[in-house]
Amino acid sequence: MKNGNSRLRIFCLQGLDPFYSPIMDLSDMESTGRTILHLDMDAFFAAVEQQDHPQWRGKPLVVGADPKGGKGRGVVSTCSYEARVYGIRSAMPISTAYRLCPTAVYVLPRGGRYAQVSRQIMSLLRDYSPDVEQISIDEAFLDITSTQKLFGGAEALARQIKSQINEKTKLTASVGIAPNKFTAKIASDLRKPDGLVIVKADELLTFLAPLEISRLWGAGPKTVPQLQAMGIYTIGDMARYSQQQLFERLGQPGLHFWRLANGIDDRPVGGAADAKSISRETTFEHDIDDNEQMRDCLFYLCDDLAYEMRKKRLRGRTVTLKIRLDDFSTFSRSQTFDHGTDNSDEMFQRISELFQSFDRGGKCVRLLGVAMSHLQQGVGQMDLFAENDEKRDRMDRVMDQVRKKFGMDAIHRASLLKKRRDSGWIRE
Ligand SMILES: [Mg+2]
Known part of the structure; x- marks a missing residue:
């Protein structure tokens, strides 16, 4: 737009998200007949710590920032079920947690170790479906529509996954199975743990109707009172409104809610096979306003994505930044390189430029994502690069070796890691 460089193509696609299509025809409501499984590990970081340290089992345990005797800054990342009895919750200030239960075991997160266990779990999931979409370190969607019969049905498949995970890691997982992603995710959360x-x-529809609207994806602390003022307390209340009414009262998010309340969510499970693009994204526990924190997050996402690409011997020519604001409007900005890259710094540099030129109009950010497309497989390392790039590539390869040995988080920049601990990058 503002840049004259012909290599640089920036476009804005508000409406990329399948939820943001115009008001829909009811004929779209026909069931697609899919079976989607959502798996979510129970109190993941805390459970890994208790597994690795038998002396902490059965005790209240908090993974998060250092409480420093109640004066610590930062938040609770995850806590054990024993700690929840005291009212401790994820994303709570660590000082509050300490006040509620000073005798709990407080530990700093060990990202590398959690990533290691996560890889073990994710690779196991691929035995049950080729379509596995990992959405966070301890959560994944599987499309089991065509594979469930091989395991004697959806329930038998789910039980087998749970027992396999338990056998391999001694951890418990909660599973939800439904005809679409958002319902499967709600379902996995209903009977936690195990x-x-x-x-x-x-x-x-009868499953969704009695649930509180706060269970709808996107109905946060700001939206819920607004909905309640309209007499909407449950998902069923929401479903009784017309699309038109919800659109008039709430704008685009109203349509999004209407679809969900009526059980409509056509988002596919994005498997890695035949990927035309590869991406990483993070939804923040709380919408954020701090540019520096966003840049740190983008650095992490680029680094993680580039690592994945190098493992798969992929290079990409187009990098895309995705931003979702607190009002659920979603934007993407892309730039195309004149060569393929799998280099973290190069990707981050371009993403930073895109991020800096994006005007969020004072709104907070709900989600950040980074994607690479125009992928090429197995391009030689050195053929397209100048000496500087060779050095950078060598650095990436050294980092990759360390990661292979010690896990993804072993080698992120120290300052970034500290911020990840102190800020709201939360895992439930
Ligand atoms: Mg979890």
């Missing part, structure tokens, strides 16, 4: 909830297609 839960299994199955929602069949013909039960979808």
